[in-house]
Amino acid sequence: MPLSDPSAPVLAIDGPSGSGKGTISRAVAGQLGWHYLDSGALYRGVGVAAGWNDIDLADPAALVRCTFDTRIAFSDTPGGEPRVLINDVDATDELRTETAGAAASAIAAIPEVRSALKERQRAFRQQPGLVADGRDMGTVIFPDARWKVFLTASAEERAERRYKQLIGKGVSVTLDGLLREILARDARDANRPVAPLRPADDAVRIDTTGVGIDEVVARVLAVVRG
Numbered sequence: 001m002p003l004s005d006p007s008a009p010v011l012a013i014d015g016p017s018g019s020g021k022g023t024i025s026r027a028v029a030g031q032l033g034w035h036y037l038d039s040g041a042l043y044r045g046v047g048v049a050a051g052w053n054d055i056d057l058a059d060p061a062a063l064v065r066c067t068f069d070t071r072i073a074f075s076d077t078p079g080g081e082p083r084v085l086i087n088d089v090d091a092t093d094e095l096r097t098e099t100a101g102a103a104a105s106a107i108a109a110i111p112e113v114r115s116a117l118k119e120r121q122r123a124f125r126q127q128p129g130l131v132a133d134g135r136d137m138g139t140v141i142f143p144d145a146r147w148k149v150f151l152t153a154s155a156e157e158r159a160e161r162r163y164k165q166l167i168g169k170g171v172s173v174t175l176d177g178l179l180r181e182i183l184a185r186d187a188r189d190a191n192r193p194v195a196p197l198r199p200a201d202d203a204v205r206i207d208t209t210g211v212g213i214d215e216v217v218a219r220v221l222a223v224v225r226g
C-alpha cells in the first residue's frame with residue numbers, strides 16, 4: 001500500500017445513499033484529473049467477502065478478521081465505472097446489489113472494521129489530488145480536507161433514482177420497498193455511535209433534489225475553483 005501524501009489536496013464528498021455521490025464524485029475527479037476514492041466499495045467489498053466465506057453478520061470478531069484478510073483493488077476503466085476486484089475476483093456487479101449494501105451498512109457499524117479501513121482510505125491521497133466519496137470523508141478520514149461538500153436529496157427522489165437504475169438493469173423491485181430500505185439505511189448510518197453520517201461543520205451543503213447531474217457537477221467544481 002503506498003504511503004499517503006498529506007500535501008495532496010482533498011475534496012471530501014459525503015452524503016446518504018442515493019444522493020448521487022458516486023456519479024458526481026467520479027465526474028468531478030475526471031474533470032480535475034484527480035484520483036477517486038469510493039469508500040463505500042471498501043465496506044461493500046468486506047460485506048461481499050463475508051458472504052463468500054459464510055461469515056455471520058452478527059459476529060463482529062469474524063468480520064474484523066475478514067476485513068484484514070480481504071484485498072480490495074480498483075482497476076481504471078477509462079470513461080467508465082472502475083472495476084472492483086475482491087481477492088483478485090471481479091465483483092463489481094455483486095458489489096452494487098442491495099444485499100451488499102445492507103451487509104456494508106451492518107459491517108460499517110463495527111468500530112474495529114472502520115479503523116482497519118482507515119489507512120487504506122488515506123493511502124488514496126496522492127498528487128495531484130483526491131476526490132473522496134463516502135459518509136465520513138470530511139469528518140473522520142480527511143478532517144483536514146481543503147473542501148467539503150455534503151450532498152443530499154429527498155428520500156423519495158433517492159428511491160426513484162435507484163428504482164430507475166435497477167429497473168433499467170432488469171431487476172424487479174418496487175418503489176415502496178426501495179423507499180423503506182433507503183429510510184432504514186439512513187437511520188442506521190445516522191444513528192450509529194461511530195462515525196455517524198452527518199455533515200462536517202465546514203461542509204458546503206448541496207441539495208440535489210430536482211437538479212440534473214451536470215448542474216450538480218458544476219456547483220461542486222465551483223466550490224473547488226472558488
Ligand code: C5P
Pocket residue numbers: 017039040041043044101104105106108133134135136137185189
Ligand atoms: O456509499 P455506499 O452505498 O456504497 O456505502 C455502502 C454502506 O457503507 C453505507 O450504507 C454505509 O453504511 C457504509 N459506508 C460508511 N462509511 C463510508 C462509506 C460507506 O459507513 N465512508
